[in-house]
Amino acid sequence: MGAGPAGSMASKDSGPEGRELFGIADLAEEFGITTRTIRFYENKNLIHPARVNGSRVYTRRDRARLALILRAKTIGSSLVQISHFLDLYGEQGEGRAEQMDYVVRETTKAIAELEMKQELIRDTLKELREIRQGCMERLPGYTPADNSHKV
Amino acid sequence: MGAGPAGSMASKDSGPEGRELFGIADLAEEFGITTRTIRFYENKNLIHPARVNGSRVYTRRDRARLALILRAKTIGSSLVQISHFLDLYGEQGEGRAEQMDYVVRETTKAIAELEMKQELIRDTLKELREIRQGCMERLPGYTPADNSHKV
DNA sequence: GAATCAATTGACCTATACGTCAAACAGTGA
DNA sequence: TCACTGTTTGACGTATAGGTCAATTGATTC
Missing domain, CATH: 1.20.5 (Single alpha-helices involved in coiled-coils or other helix-helix interfaces)
Structure with missing residues (x-):
């Protein structure tokens, strides 16, 4: 299954901070990681973006969640630990x-x-x-x- | 090639702190890791114990080095980073x-x-x-x- | 409507950090 | 001397954290 673009034409704004919704490439660039990494985290149930026409769409909450993941990684947590971490933040x-x-x-x-x-x-x-x-x-x-x- | 024992009969003392020399099993137990892990670190050139009859013998310095490695690991460093770390400590x-x-x-x-x-x-x-x-x-x-x- | 471009899933590959045998060998105690 | 224990190297297996490629699909542009 494929999906559509979410390219340079952002969902609402075009500024890097005033945005509300993000494509996977946006987040990848912003955080200096690859889209593969983000999809990998989704596969591990760390993030649950919405889907539009099959494409992933991330809200600010999703973006914050990703930021938490990366911060925890830097600190030295494994993805499993991070998963439990995130449960605490959500609960x-x-x-x-x-x-x-x-x-x-x-x-x-x-x-x-x-x-x-x-x-x-x-x-x-x-x-x-x-x-x-x-x-x-x-x-x-x-x-x-x-x-x-x-x- | 095989090697000899270094069992419960320690090289000098038998106390856990007054010791000067240690066998691989001693360190493994003390730090709560396996001998495999210690040998793995040696393979990665992180520790260089002496050999007696083919068996590894660790000095206090070696033990301190291992402690540094494990501390750095907990902090979230990779073994490669730790290797450079150790160079600084030695140099x-x-x-x-x-x-x-x-x-x-x-x-x-x-x-x-x-x-x-x-x-x-x-x-x-x-x-x-x-x-x-x-x-x-x-x-x-x-x-x-x-x-x-x-x- | 064909081309293009970003995004999707799936499959396989890689590096790190060990775990898990297996076979061989060195001391020690009986 | 023989069994036993502890250690050695080597080889292979495993989990984690992604990288890389391929084929497909969907939206946009010409």
Whole structure:
């Protein structure tokens, strides 16, 4: 089965931010990934775009969801983990206390894991800064507390 | 080619911390990974244990290196990235200014990337806490600012 | 209405990071 | 000495995360 275009002629606006609906190529370009990757995520049930004439159409919510996925990936989560993540983000609306309790427990776990990662990163950063500092001191033309070209 | 044991009878001490040398199984157990994983890392040139009668023998430095690898993995680095990481950790000793300069540049890049990840995690944590908070408020028996069973 | 162009599904391929045997071999204890 | 345990290399299998190609289809343009 094929589908139609959703090319440069956007559904409503043409600005990159004022848009409401997006084609798969738009999102791919915006996030610097391939359409294959986006379709792969859909296959893994991470995003559920609408279909128009067989073509995928993404809302802002879909786009935000994709952004969440990519952010989580950068942090080091697997797609399976991300899938559970996304459930938490979606589930807040309503639901019985049972569901709420579940979300509370899961978010608590996720928070704990991220806090641990945060600590590991902090430690690593400290070490890297020490290494860099040690190197700089051995570099010719070094003067202690050289903040002349500080960032 | 085969090899000999390095079993429960440790090279020197038997305590888990006072040790100086370790067998592959010791490290595997200590870090909760398999020996296969450790051998895989060696195959990728991430660790270079000594050999005694064909069997791998790990020093404290090797053990620290393995710890670095696993920490970096948790943070979300690939083994290739970790390989470069480890080069930086090893290279600080001496070397010409050229090498020092290289290390300074690479550590700077690594630091920037980690700082970015740190921010992403901060953002995610903030959102997760909000979600959890929102759920808790909808939970029965909730009283605002309920710190009665705080961690 | 034929060409073109973007998008679709399906199939197969790739790289990473290991898991899982299998066969061989080295020490140790009985 | 023989069995047993732990280790070695090698080979193959698996899960994840996509890349790449092919054939098709649908909307737009000429």
